[in-house]
Amino acid sequence: MNKKIFFRCSISCAEVCCTGATLLTYKDIMHVYKVFPITIGFWKYIPLARADNDFFGEVGLAVNDFFVIGEFIGGNWRQKRCNALGKDKRCMLQLEGIKPLQCSLIPFSAIFDESVQDRIIQYQRANVFKKCGGFLDNTSLIWQDGVFVDKIVRDNFYQYRNLIRAQRPFMMSVIKDVRRSSSYRDFLYGKHGIFEVPIFHEVFEEFLILTGIGMENKGDFINHQKRLLKNTTNKEDVFSDSLKIYETYES
Ligand code: SF4
Numbered sequence: 001m002n003k004k005i006f007f008r009c010s011i012s013c014a015e016v017c018c019t020g021a022t023l024l025t026y027k028d029i030m031h032v033y034k035v036f037p038i039t040i041g042f043w044k045y046i047p048l049a050r051a052d053n054d055f056f057g058e059v060g061l062a063v064n065d066f067f068v069i070g071e072f073i074g075g076n077w078r079q080k081r082c083n084a085l086g087k088d089k090r091c092m093l094q095l096e097g098i099k100p101l102q103c104s105l106i107p108f109s110a111i112f113d114e115s116v117q118d119r120i121i122q123y124q125r126a127n128v129f130k131k132c133g134g135f136l137d138n139t140s141l142i143w144q145d146g147v148f149v150d151k152i153v154r155d156n157f158y159q160y161r162n163l164i165r166a167q168r169p170f171m172m173s174v175i176k177d178v179r180r181s182s183s184y185r186d187f188l189y190g191k192h193g194i195f196e197v198p199i200f201h202e203v204f205e206e207f208l209i210l211t212g213i214g215m216e217n218k219g220d221f222i223n224h225q226k227r228l229l230k231n232t233t234n235k236e237d238v239f240s241d242s243l244k245i246y247e248t249y250e251s
Protein backbone atom coordinates (compact mmCIF):
# COMPACT_ATOMS: atom_id res chain seq x y z
CA MET A 1 0.00 0.00 0.00
CA ASN A 2 1.08 3.51 -0.64
CA LYS A 3 -2.13 5.45 -0.72
CA LYS A 4 -2.03 9.12 0.16
CA ILE A 5 -4.47 12.01 0.28
CA PHE A 6 -3.11 15.53 0.19
CA PHE A 7 -5.51 18.35 0.91
CA ARG A 8 -5.42 21.97 1.94
CA CYS A 9 -8.53 24.09 1.96
CA SER A 10 -8.31 27.28 -0.06
CA ILE A 11 -11.26 29.53 0.63
CA SER A 12 -11.17 30.97 -2.89
CA CYS A 13 -13.64 28.29 -3.99
CA ALA A 14 -15.87 28.25 -0.90
CA GLU A 15 -19.05 28.49 -2.97
CA VAL A 16 -18.36 24.89 -4.08
CA CYS A 17 -18.71 23.44 -0.61
CA CYS A 18 -20.57 26.16 1.31
CA THR A 19 -23.90 25.59 -0.36
CA GLY A 20 -27.26 25.91 1.33
CA ALA A 21 -26.88 23.59 4.30
CA THR A 22 -24.39 21.95 6.56
CA LEU A 23 -24.66 18.98 8.87
CA LEU A 24 -24.70 19.75 12.56
CA THR A 25 -24.14 17.74 15.67
CA TYR A 26 -26.25 18.46 18.73
CA LYS A 27 -23.30 20.37 20.19
CA ASP A 28 -23.23 22.84 17.30
CA ILE A 29 -26.89 23.76 17.53
CA MET A 30 -26.66 25.98 20.60
CA HIS A 31 -24.19 28.20 18.69
CA VAL A 32 -25.93 28.37 15.33
CA TYR A 33 -29.69 28.32 15.87
CA LYS A 34 -29.78 32.07 15.24
CA VAL A 35 -28.18 31.54 11.81
CA PHE A 36 -29.79 28.40 10.37
CA PRO A 37 -33.26 26.88 10.37
CA ILE A 38 -32.70 23.47 11.98
CA THR A 39 -34.26 20.26 10.72
CA ILE A 40 -33.53 16.55 11.10
CA GLY A 41 -32.40 14.44 8.16
CA PHE A 42 -32.09 10.69 7.70
CA TRP A 43 -29.97 8.97 5.07
CA LYS A 44 -29.47 5.36 4.02
CA TYR A 45 -25.92 4.08 4.21
CA ILE A 46 -24.41 0.86 2.92
CA PRO A 47 -21.18 -0.16 4.70
CA LEU A 48 -17.98 0.01 2.69
CA ALA A 49 -15.91 -1.93 5.24
CA ARG A 50 -16.56 -4.34 8.10
CA ALA A 51 -15.77 -1.54 10.56
CA ASP A 52 -18.61 0.48 9.01
CA ASN A 53 -21.02 -2.30 9.95
CA ASP A 54 -20.08 -1.96 13.61
CA PHE A 55 -20.22 1.83 13.66
CA PHE A 56 -23.45 2.07 11.67
CA GLY A 57 -25.00 -0.34 14.16
CA GLU A 58 -23.93 1.96 17.00
CA VAL A 59 -25.27 5.17 15.46
CA GLY A 60 -28.13 4.04 13.25
CA LEU A 61 -30.87 1.56 12.60
CA ALA A 62 -30.33 -1.59 10.53
CA VAL A 63 -32.91 -2.08 7.77
CA ASN A 64 -32.33 -4.88 5.28
CA ASP A 65 -28.82 -4.37 3.82
CA PHE A 66 -28.51 -0.71 4.80
CA PHE A 67 -28.57 1.48 7.89
CA VAL A 68 -30.61 4.60 8.53
CA ILE A 69 -28.58 7.31 10.22
CA GLY A 70 -29.94 10.66 11.36
CA GLU A 71 -28.16 13.98 11.61
CA PHE A 72 -29.21 17.56 12.19
CA ILE A 73 -29.29 19.87 9.20
CA GLY A 74 -28.54 23.58 9.46
CA GLY A 75 -29.96 25.56 6.53
CA ASN A 76 -31.59 24.58 3.27
CA TRP A 77 -29.64 22.17 1.09
CA ARG A 78 -31.65 23.22 -1.94
CA GLN A 79 -30.11 26.69 -1.79
CA LYS A 80 -26.86 27.59 -3.49
CA ARG A 81 -25.19 29.50 -0.71
CA CYS A 82 -24.81 28.98 3.01
CA ASN A 83 -26.30 31.68 5.26
CA ALA A 84 -22.95 31.96 7.02
CA LEU A 85 -20.82 32.53 3.92
CA GLY A 86 -19.70 36.15 3.72
CA LYS A 87 -19.28 38.16 0.51
CA ASP A 88 -15.53 37.70 0.85
CA LYS A 89 -16.11 33.89 0.81
CA ARG A 90 -15.12 33.62 4.44
CA CYS A 91 -17.20 31.70 6.92
CA MET A 92 -18.64 34.16 9.42
CA LEU A 93 -18.98 31.37 11.97
CA GLN A 94 -15.30 30.49 11.65
CA LEU A 95 -14.40 34.10 12.42
CA GLU A 96 -16.53 33.81 15.57
CA GLY A 97 -14.97 30.43 16.48
CA ILE A 98 -18.24 28.53 16.15
CA LYS A 99 -17.89 26.84 12.74
CA PRO A 100 -19.77 23.51 12.75
CA LEU A 101 -17.50 20.52 13.21
CA GLN A 102 -18.61 18.92 9.95
CA CYS A 103 -17.35 22.00 8.07
CA SER A 104 -13.86 21.32 9.44
CA LEU A 105 -13.97 17.79 8.10
CA ILE A 106 -15.05 18.21 4.51
CA PRO A 107 -14.45 16.67 2.03
CA PHE A 108 -13.95 13.64 4.31
CA SER A 109 -16.91 11.81 5.83
CA ALA A 110 -16.91 10.89 9.51
CA ILE A 111 -19.75 8.44 8.93
CA PHE A 112 -17.43 6.05 7.10
CA ASP A 113 -14.43 4.38 8.65
CA GLU A 114 -11.02 6.01 8.61
CA SER A 115 -9.69 3.14 6.50
CA VAL A 116 -12.00 3.87 3.52
CA GLN A 117 -11.53 7.62 3.26
CA ASP A 118 -9.65 7.21 -0.03
CA ARG A 119 -12.88 5.81 -1.53
CA ILE A 120 -14.87 8.69 -0.07
CA ILE A 121 -12.49 11.21 -1.59
CA GLN A 122 -12.59 9.44 -4.94
CA TYR A 123 -16.37 9.78 -4.87
CA GLN A 124 -16.29 13.40 -3.71
CA ARG A 125 -13.83 14.40 -6.44
CA ALA A 126 -16.05 12.87 -9.08
CA ASN A 127 -19.14 14.64 -7.75
CA VAL A 128 -19.75 17.69 -5.56
CA PHE A 129 -16.07 18.42 -4.95
CA LYS A 130 -15.06 18.30 -8.62
CA LYS A 131 -14.09 21.96 -8.52
CA CYS A 132 -12.58 21.91 -5.03
CA GLY A 133 -9.19 23.59 -5.11
CA GLY A 134 -7.99 21.81 -1.98
CA PHE A 135 -6.76 18.86 -4.02
CA LEU A 136 -4.31 21.04 -5.94
CA ASP A 137 -2.08 21.00 -2.88
CA ASN A 138 0.61 18.35 -2.85
CA THR A 139 2.35 19.21 0.40
CA SER A 140 -0.29 18.74 3.10
CA LEU A 141 -0.53 15.02 3.71
CA ILE A 142 -3.80 14.32 5.54
CA TRP A 143 -4.32 10.57 5.21
CA GLN A 144 -2.02 7.69 4.39
CA ASP A 145 -2.68 3.98 4.00
CA GLY A 146 -5.93 3.94 5.94
CA VAL A 147 -5.02 6.40 8.69
CA PHE A 148 -5.36 10.14 9.22
CA VAL A 149 -1.84 11.48 9.72
CA ASP A 150 -3.04 15.04 10.25
CA LYS A 151 -3.76 15.34 13.97
CA ILE A 152 -6.39 18.08 13.70
CA VAL A 153 -8.42 16.25 11.05
CA ARG A 154 -8.09 13.01 12.98
CA ASP A 155 -9.28 14.63 16.22
CA ASN A 156 -12.22 16.28 14.47
CA PHE A 157 -13.09 12.99 12.77
CA TYR A 158 -13.29 11.02 16.02
CA GLN A 159 -14.98 13.83 17.90
CA TYR A 160 -17.69 13.91 15.24
CA ARG A 161 -18.19 10.15 15.46
CA ASN A 162 -18.54 10.35 19.23
CA LEU A 163 -21.13 13.08 18.95
CA ILE A 164 -23.15 11.07 16.44
CA ARG A 165 -23.07 8.16 18.87
CA ALA A 166 -24.32 10.41 21.66
CA GLN A 167 -27.24 11.75 19.63
CA ARG A 168 -28.45 8.31 18.53
CA PRO A 169 -31.13 7.98 21.28
CA PHE A 170 -32.68 11.24 20.09
CA MET A 171 -32.63 10.10 16.45
CA MET A 172 -34.25 6.83 17.46
CA SER A 173 -37.02 8.76 19.26
CA VAL A 174 -37.67 10.60 16.01
CA ILE A 175 -37.82 7.35 14.03
CA LYS A 176 -40.14 5.82 16.60
CA ASP A 177 -42.61 8.63 15.98
CA VAL A 178 -42.41 8.67 12.18
CA ARG A 179 -41.94 4.99 11.40
CA ARG A 180 -45.55 4.41 10.40
CA SER A 181 -45.79 7.44 8.12
CA SER A 182 -46.01 6.84 4.38
CA SER A 183 -43.23 9.34 3.69
CA TYR A 184 -40.81 7.44 5.94
CA ARG A 185 -41.73 4.18 4.25
CA ASP A 186 -41.31 5.80 0.83
CA PHE A 187 -37.86 6.88 1.93
CA LEU A 188 -36.98 3.39 3.20
CA TYR A 189 -38.20 1.43 0.24
CA GLY A 190 -38.26 4.01 -2.53
CA LYS A 191 -35.73 6.15 -4.28
CA HIS A 192 -35.74 9.17 -1.96
CA GLY A 193 -32.19 9.75 -0.79
CA ILE A 194 -33.14 11.80 2.24
CA PHE A 195 -35.99 11.94 4.72
CA GLU A 196 -36.18 15.36 6.33
CA VAL A 197 -38.49 16.32 9.17
CA PRO A 198 -39.08 19.32 11.42
CA ILE A 199 -38.39 19.14 15.15
CA PHE A 200 -41.95 18.11 15.92
CA HIS A 201 -43.78 18.42 19.25
CA GLU A 202 -43.15 14.89 20.51
CA VAL A 203 -39.35 15.31 20.43
CA PHE A 204 -39.02 19.04 21.07
CA GLU A 205 -38.35 18.84 24.79
CA GLU A 206 -35.80 16.05 24.29
CA PHE A 207 -34.16 18.21 21.63
CA LEU A 208 -33.91 21.23 23.95
CA ILE A 209 -32.32 19.09 26.66
CA LEU A 210 -29.91 17.30 24.30
CA THR A 211 -28.65 20.50 22.72
CA GLY A 212 -28.23 22.30 26.03
CA ILE A 213 -30.61 25.05 24.90
CA GLY A 214 -32.86 24.01 27.75
CA MET A 215 -36.44 24.87 28.55
CA GLU A 216 -35.27 28.27 29.79
CA ASN A 217 -34.18 29.28 26.27
CA LYS A 218 -37.07 27.63 24.46
CA GLY A 219 -38.70 30.98 23.60
CA ASP A 220 -35.48 32.40 22.21
CA PHE A 221 -34.94 29.31 20.06
CA ILE A 222 -38.51 29.44 18.72
CA ASN A 223 -38.35 33.17 17.94
CA HIS A 224 -35.10 32.85 15.98
CA GLN A 225 -36.33 29.79 14.12
CA LYS A 226 -39.59 31.57 13.22
CA ARG A 227 -37.65 34.59 11.91
CA LEU A 228 -35.36 32.38 9.80
CA LEU A 229 -38.22 30.28 8.48
CA LYS A 230 -40.28 33.34 7.53
CA ASN A 231 -37.30 34.75 5.63
CA THR A 232 -36.54 31.60 3.75
CA THR A 233 -37.37 32.07 0.09
CA ASN A 234 -37.84 28.35 -0.39
CA LYS A 235 -41.28 27.08 0.40
CA GLU A 236 -40.30 23.48 1.06
CA ASP A 237 -42.80 21.49 3.09
CA VAL A 238 -40.32 20.85 5.87
CA PHE A 239 -39.90 24.59 6.43
CA SER A 240 -43.59 25.46 6.29
CA ASP A 241 -44.29 22.53 8.64
CA SER A 242 -41.56 23.76 11.00
CA LEU A 243 -43.05 27.24 11.01
CA LYS A 244 -46.54 25.91 11.73
CA ILE A 245 -45.17 23.91 14.66
CA TYR A 246 -43.33 26.87 16.18
CA GLU A 247 -46.39 29.08 15.76
CA THR A 248 -48.36 26.78 18.05
CA TYR A 249 -46.01 27.52 20.96
CA GLU A 250 -46.51 30.57 23.11
CA SER A 251 -43.39 32.73 22.88
S1 SF4 B 1 -10.80 24.05 -1.10
FE1 SF4 B 1 -12.58 22.66 -1.22
S2 SF4 B 1 -13.29 22.55 0.88
FE2 SF4 B 1 -11.97 24.36 0.75
S3 SF4 B 1 -13.33 26.10 0.24
FE3 SF4 B 1 -12.61 25.27 -1.69
S4 SF4 B 1 -14.22 23.79 -2.27
FE4 SF4 B 1 -14.46 24.17 -0.11
Ligand code: SF4
Residues within 6 Å of the ligand: 017, 018, 019, 021, 022, 082, 083, 084, 085, 086, 090, 091, 092, 093, 094, 099, 100, 103
Ligand atom coordinates in the same frame (compact mmCIF):
# COMPACT_ATOMS: atom_id res chain seq x y z
S1 SF4 C 1 -20.99 27.19 8.17
FE1 SF4 C 1 -19.25 28.20 7.25
S2 SF4 C 1 -17.86 26.58 6.55
FE2 SF4 C 1 -19.86 25.65 6.97
S3 SF4 C 1 -20.94 25.64 5.01
FE3 SF4 C 1 -21.51 27.55 6.03
S4 SF4 C 1 -20.03 29.11 5.35
FE4 SF4 C 1 -19.21 27.08 4.83
